[in-house]
Amino acid sequence: MTTVPEKMRAIDPAEAGGPDVLRIVERPVPRPGAGEVLIAVAAAGVNRPDVMQRKGAYPPPPGAPSIPGLEIAGTVAAVGEGVGPEQMGQPVCALIAGGGYGEYACAPAGQCLPVPDALTMTEAAAIPETLFTVWSNLFERAFADAGDTVLVHGGTSGIGTMAISLGRLFGLTSIVTCGTDAKCDAARVWGADHAINYRQEDFVDRVAAITGGAGVQIVIDMVGGDYVPRNLKCLAEDGRHVSIAVQGGAKATIPIFQVMQRRLTLTGSTLRARDTGFKTMVADELSRNVWPHVEAGALKPCMDRTFPLERAADAHARMEAGDHIGKIVLTMR
The missing domain is CATH 3.40.50.720 (NAD(P)-binding Rossmann-like Domain)
Incomplete structure (x- = not known):
């Protein structure tokens, strides 16, 4: 963990409200627990549940970060107990229960999928939740x-x-x-x-x-x-x-x-509150049945627009306006 900073930029609203509550704050970098990886986030997808959470209508499930964001792509920066060191440095995208709107986020290793050459990190971040x-x-x-x-x-x-x-x-x-x-x-x-x-x-x-x-x-x-x-x-x-x-x-x-x-x-069904075992099972099915199409370049997300993290408010405003076609993504750098 010596190469991972102690603090990171993140979006973590203190109160519910309109898009204007989405401001950059400083938060501690999370530490991966058993079975988890820490991902240096390159991009994070924006989804309707993020908007609902911002409004106070969809609180995160117990144990999930208050930082919004349900899907990310980036590079594995640290591993928790039970995760092999060979995961270090691997490009992955992941479904998470929260925490995506930050420069680092933890994800269960079983909910990660490798990012192939056919995808950019921005495209990869637009895939997991949908x-x-x-x-x-x-x-x-x-x-x-x-x-x-x-x-x-x-x-x-x-x-x-x-x-x-x-x-x-x-x-x-x-x-x-x-x-x-x-x-x-x-x-x-x-x-x-x-x-x-x-x-x-x-x-x-x-x-x-x-x-x-x-x-x-x-x-x-x-x-x-x-x-x-x-x-x-x-x-x-x-x-x-x-x-x-x-x-x-x-x-x-x-x-x-x-x-x-x-x-x-x-x-x-709802997905966010399902346990890691269920989501890992779905990830395994996707790895076998869908990911070969992703690796071949036959499945890509429909991309609408990207915004830097500091413009998360604009990203939410675009989603709420309903003019977007496909996915809206935040980039960290």
Whole structure:
């Protein structure tokens, strides 16, 4: 640890509020615990949960740092007990429960993936949160298989663009919703098979038209609220509805008889509070099934814009404005 400084620059708001609370402060450099590595962070992804945490609506889970940031890329600077010294100096990206908005952050070794030559550090930092989320929900909870059609709301978000990318790699047909024609165009350019402007068209009617009335096998929903019963109308028999966020409301009225009659499955998950064992299992699956595509350059994140750490407020303002297409990333240097 002698080459690691005692202090670092970080974003660690003392109070909830608007983007202006995201100011640079000095914090102690964390020390890796058993099974952890310390990463000298080159870049950190910005995600919707970071915005919610800043507003005071999504506190970090017990034991997680108060510093926001759920995904990072950088170089291993120190290792904790039980982690082999060969990890030192390795370029990695990682899913973490918090701490990404700082020059150093700790990550469980099992939640790290190597950064191949095909990725820049900035691109690598934009992958873990969306990849872990989409893989665990689309392929594990919804059992996506080649030939399935999936409806994804928020088609140009980080989650949406990752779902499009994975769908393209694994033989899915993707239908996405977006809020503007420009975003629909961007989603199609990124690889979506169909894009619906939900402000101009009823997505339920459009899904029926696209699928010839058969419906989709899977809905990945980030909206909740009154979208849920509408989503169920889009599902084919034996369809699966997966809730991963509730941006439009945490409660919904469910037509139970429709669920029974058409044998629908309603499920969902949150990722941040899951234990290290689960996230390590997902990382192992990604290493086997997805990472070869990353190494070959066939899977990259859709990048929107990068900001230096001191402009984290601008990064959050851009995310809240909703104009971004793909991932927003903070760079440390």
